[in-house]
Amino acid sequence: MDVTGASSDAEVVARVLGGDREAFGLVVRRYEAGLLRFAARMLGSRDAAADAVAESFVRAYRHLASCREPTRLRTWLYRIVANRCKSHLARRPIADVSLDEAPPVADPSDTEVALERAEQLALVRRALVRLSPEKREAFLLKHVEGLSYEEMAAVTGERIPTLKMRVHRAREALLQVLEDHE
Amino acid sequence: MNAIDPRIHQVLDGELAPGALSTELRRSVERLVTAVALLAAPLPLPSLEPRVMALIRRPVPSRARRLLRWLATPRSVTFRVRPVWSLAFAAVVAMLTLVPIGHEGPDIGEHEGIAQFVGRFPGAQSVHVVGSFNDWRPGSIALEDVDQDGLWRATVVLPTGAYEYMFVVDGERWVPDHLAERLVSDEFGRENSIVIVRPARR
Numbered sequence: 001m002d003v004t005g006a007s008s009d010a011e012v013v014a015r016v017l018g019g020d021r022e023a024f025g026l027v028v029r030r031y032e033a034g035l036l037r038f039a040a041r042m043l044g045s046r047d048a049a050a051d052a053v054a055e056s057f058v059r060a061y062r063h064l065a066s067c068r069e070p071t072r073l074r075t076w077l078y079r080i081v082a083n084r085c086k087s088h089l090a091r092r093p094i095a096d097v098s099l100d101e102a103p104p105v106a107d108p109s110d111t112e113v114a115l116e117r118a119e120q121l122a123l124v125r126r127a128l129v130r131l132s133p134e135k136r137e138a139f140l141l142k143h144v145e146g147l148s149y150e151e152m153a154a155v156t157g158e159r160i161p162t163l164k165m166r167v168h169r170a171r172e173a174l175l176q177v178l179e180d181h182e
Numbered sequence: 183m184n185a186i187d188p189r190i191h192q193v194l195d196g197e198l199a200p201g202a203l204s205t206e207l208r209r210s211v212e213r214l215v216t217a218v219a220l221l222a223a224p225l226p227l228p229s230l231e232p233r234v235m236a237l238i239r240r241p242v243p244s245r246a247r248r249l250l251r252w253l254a255t256p257r258s259v260t261f262r263v264r265p266v267w268s269l270a271f272a273a274v275v276a277m278l279t280l281v282p283i284g285h286e287g288p289d290i291g292e293h294e295g296i297a298q299f300v301g302r303f304p305g306a307q308s309v310h311v312v313g314s315f316n317d318w319r320p321g322s323i324a325l326e327d328v329d330q331d332g333l334w335r336a337t338v339v340l341p342t343g344a345y346e347y348m349f350v351v352d353g354e355r356w357v358p359d360h361l362a363e364r365l366v367s368d369e370f371g372r373e374n375s376i377v378i379v380r381p382a383r384r
Binding site for chain 2: 021022024025028029032033036037040041046049050053054057058061062117120121124125127128140143144164168171172174175178179
């Protein structure tokens, strides 16, 4: 089955709702990379992200009939994952979250560029988790996942001006950390 | 947090071309774009498909079974209490447990002591103790059989000293206490028991 294949989201959803349970695997393969990245950046932990996304997919499968606009399946999935991440963060305050799930390890085979890149990523990640979950969510959806403000509004349930303000504040906070580090 | 030049936001929102920015502002934009590129790199995580598909292939338990499982699953309950309330609670518990409230026992003077009278009279309707401490007046000090096991008890505070006494069972039968420290014969040829009351305070 082709991940990016000819079947549209609406067609895949129709197949699953028609009884073809295995077709849901296509949904998983199509969206898991982005959802995992979003959840990992939100939670600061790859393990927690994998749990959150897997649970979200199962929840999405069980409630697929309630997805009123199958053409916007991606947005619907991000909404489920975002809610799951926020529930997780509500139970575990940000201070308890493991921020450095995989700190860069010096290896003779690593080039200087790769090490510098790993160091920069660690810095950006630390700056990211200092943001409130709402600002972090808005920044990630906008810039990392490439959602439009309209899609972000559908994911978060917030108004577009609120989301724009959060993205602006997140940019300011990140830029300050990056410039202070130089 | 310092506000940044609004033109940086305009460029990042696609509302302004980067060429319209000064070199310094363009550098700020580039820093953020680089950070985003780092965050957007795919994570080397194994696919979730096998895990998800295995979960959705499992039959969904019935509502009743889920309720039963929920009820039977141990859960941790977390109370979030401000330390000040914890200390206040500990202080109240300490007061209740360490400081006696009211007087559970009688006031005992310096020259008084506690005398305990115990007698076994199964089937008796009433038992009283009479003696030199109450001028041998029946009915003034009653014993109680709280457990209904035939064992009658009374605890009284008396001035220190030695006293003769007897039990009066059912108001008519005068019986000595054979468990007393001593027994003496009175002028009527009966045996009286002796109790020695020692000062309770030392």
